[in-house]
Amino acid sequence: MKMIINIAMKEIKSFFVTPMGWIIIALITAAFGWNYFIGINNYFEVMSGAIRPAERVGVTIYVGQTVYGSASFLMLFAVPLLSMRLISEERRQQTLPFLFSAPISIIEIVLGKFFGLFAFLAIMVLYIFVMLSTLNIWADIDFGYLIANTFGLFLLVGSFAAIGIYFSSLTSQPIIAAILSFIFAVTLFILERYFASQPNHWFSYISLMKHFQTFSRGVISSKDIIYFILFISTFLVLTIRRLDADRLRG
Amino acid sequence: MTKTLKATNLTRRFGPNTAVNNVSFELSKGEVLGFLGPNGAGKSTTMRMLTGNLAPTEGQVEICGINIIEDPKLAKAKIGYLPEMRPLYKEFKVNEFLRIAAKLHNVPNKKINESIDIVMEKCGLTHMSNRLIENLSNGYQQRVGIAQAIIHNPDIVILDEPTVGLDPIQIREIRKLIKDMGKEHSVIISTHILPEVEIICDRVQIIDRGNLVFHGSIEDLKQQRRGNKLLVGMKKPPTLKKLQVLFDVVKLEKQDALLHVIQFNSSDIDVEAFIKASIKERWGLFQISPHITSLEDTFVQLTNQ
Numbered sequence: 145m146k147m148i149i150n151i152a153m154k155e156i157k158s159f160f161v162t163p164m165g166w167i168i169i170a171l172i173t174a175a176f177g178w179n180y181f182i183g184i185n186n187y188f189e190v191m192s193g194a195i196r197p198a199e200r201v202g203v204t205i206y207v208g209q210t211v212y213g214s215a216s217f218l219m220l221f222a223v224p225l226l227s228m229r230l231i232s233e234e235r236r237q238q239t240l241p242f243l244f245s246a247p248i249s250i251i252e253i254v255l256g257k258f259f260g261l262f263a264f265l266a267i268m269v270l271y272i273f274v275m276l277s278t279l280n281i282w283a284d285i286d287f288g289y290l291i292a293n294t295f296g297l298f299l300l301v302g303s304f305a306a307i308g309i310y311f312s313s314l315t316s317q318p319i320i321a322a323i324l325s326f327i328f329a330v331t332l333f334i335l336e337r338y339f340a341s342q343p344n345h346w347f348s349y350i351s352l353m354k355h356f357q358t359f360s361r362g363v364i365s366s367k368d369i370i371y372f373i374l375f376i377s378t379f380l381v382l383t384i385r386r387l388d389a390d391r392l393r394g
Numbered sequence: 395m396t397k398t399l400k401a402t403n404l405t406r407r408f409g410p411n412t413a414v415n416n417v418s419f420e421l422s423k424g425e426v427l428g429f430l431g432p433n434g435a436g437k438s439t440t441m442r443m444l445t446g447n448l449a450p451t452e453g454q455v456e457i458c459g460i461n462i463i464e465d466p467k468l469a470k471a472k473i474g475y476l477p478e479m480r481p482l483y484k485e486f487k488v489n490e491f492l493r494i495a496a497k498l499h500n501v502p503n504k505k506i507n508e509s510i511d512i513v514m515e516k517c518g519l520t521h522m523s524n525r526l527i528e529n530l531s532n533g534y535q536q537r538v539g540i541a542q543a544i545i546h547n548p549d550i551v552i553l554d555e556p557t558v559g560l561d562p563i564q565i566r567e568i569r570k571l572i573k574d575m576g577k578e579h580s581v582i583i584s585t586h587i588l589p590e591v592e593i594i595c596d597r598v599q600i601i602d603r604g605n606l607v608f609h610g611s612i613e614d615l616k617q618q619r620r621g622n623k624l625l626v627g628m629k630k631p632p633t634l635k636k637l638q639v640l641f642d643v644v645k646l647e648k649q650d651a652l653l654h655v656i657q658f659n660s661s662d663i664d665v666e667a668f669i670k671a672s673i674k675e676r677w678g679l680f681q682i683s684p685h686i687t688s689l690e691d692t693f694v695q696l697t698n699q
């Protein structure tokens with residue numbers, strides 16, 4: 145456990161010694177802030193019109209939909225850029241023996257890297273939560289909705305991170321790792337659109353967004369949590385196996 | 395003497411090629427072992443297996459009695475390793491990198507600062523502490539590589555070509571450092587520099603195409619060098635036939651007009667008898683000494699068998 149934290153700390157430090165970490169944080173927070181601003185503006189425009197009270201939507205949901213809808217999309221771009229170096233850069237610089245020679249298991253190495261990236265992403269997810277909570281100053285907001293969305297976004301970025309770390313373990317070129325994990329995640333999205341008309345198709349059971357949507361509606365369901373945890377574990381196990389194969393193959 | 399490392403029948407194949415073939419050896423506490431061998435001999439591959447970076451195809455590695463495959467964490471905690479390609483996170487400063495190394499090797503938090511200071515002092519890095527590793531010269535990067543290998547004061551230190559890229563002064567310091575470490579710990583180094591082995595190692599192991607071709611103390615190696623030859627200066631040298639009547643001589647080799655190398659059948663040469671004979675037969679003897687084959691020659695001989 146201590147070693148997982150040590151590895152995670154190392155990765156977090158790495159994000160901040162290169163410009164990449166700062167750039168992503170700056171871009172993402174700016175984009176969230178912008179969406180938040182647009183969301184509130186639109187809310188007033190739409191709701192101040194002569195709309196019957198029955199059609200009114202709460203401010204939390206209205207602004208929340210705008211912000212969370214764009215967040216999942218932005219993370220699709222941001223996570224591969226952050227995850228690409230996790231293992232492939234170690235391959236490129238031939239630094240893996242440094243980790244393999246230390247008294248750390250491969251499981252700890254992979255979990256440490258995963259949680260390092262996850263912690264970095266979690267800061268951004270919490271940032272959105274805090275930003276939306278400020279609505280509470282002048283309106284009564286629906287915290288249940290916010291918490292469900294935050295929770296869902298945690299799990300979604302966790303899944304992107306797990307995909308990212310796996311593709312990063314396959315190559316010694318970080319850019320290739322980024323492209324592969326981006327293509328993979330986008331393919332999941334596209335297939336999902338394609339199968340949207342057939343909700344009982346097997347694919348809709350493995351689709352990320354379908355499970356994310358439950359959370360977007362403000363519902364936390366254990367079925368969806370289990371789905372995400374299985375999704376993340378699968379890619380982490382594949383990564384561990386890939387690194388273990390290095391030791392055997394040479 | 396307590397054994398710190400034991401390798402038994404280590405074999406590693408890459409596809410059809412055998413990089414290391416059935417190599418066994420032991421290492422004691424307070425001993426410096428040198429791996430010597432031409433390019434591609436299998437030195438680095440052996441070291442990768444000893445440190446748990448590569449699974450052996452066959453054979454066992456025991457670190458202080460702990461099998462590295464069965465209990466890798468316990469075993470690895472006792473090893474410090476500098477691979478051939480030094481594994482440095484170049485985006486960090488020297489002290490930041492050494493802090494990471496200390497943490498990953500379970501150095502207690504209270505002792506981390508002290509350990510970093512000690513290894514930086516030992517490796518001559520103190521004045522480079524706040525420099526980014528990527529901006530250091532090749533030699534200084536090598537020092538950082540050595541520093542990370544000894545930060546946790548391991549029982550066994552394994553260094554793959556530690557003096558590559560260092561200047562002569564630093565080479566002397568690092569050799570002294572290795573010798574000093576060898577007093578309390580066990581050290582394995584690999585090198586192509588033959589005199590280096592003589593200077594710092596207690597024992598040497600010559601590997602060629604995956605096979606162990608020589609294994610013994612530096613004294614044994616020197617013995618091998620001294621060998622069975624005399625370098626003799628004679629004004630009127632005898633013929634080989636004449637010599638063979640008197641002694642068990644294999645070969646008479648002319649080095650220049652007057653100097654000859656005489657190769658005897660055994661290394662147990664009766665020099666006195668040879669001098670007596672040369673006076674009696676009036677060969678005009680004016681110089682005689684053991685013919686020391688250079689270490690390079692010994693090396694070439696051993697690796698060409």
Ligand SMILES: Nc1ncnc2c1ncn2[C@@H]1O[C@H](COP(=O)(O)OP(=O)(O)OP(=O)(O)O)[C@@H](O)[C@H]1O
Nearest residue numbers: 393394408413431432433434435436437438439440
């Ligand atoms: N990952 C690998 N895949 C295939 N063959 C390998 C691999 N690693 C090493 N070899 C082969 O194993 C043999 C031994 O290589 P090794 O690196 O151990 O030699 P070395 O003694 O360290 O040489 P050098 O003095 O050049 O460092 C070589 O023939 C090499 O080609």
Ligand SMILES: [Mg+2]
Nearest residue numbers: 437438439478
């Ligand atoms: Mg080598």
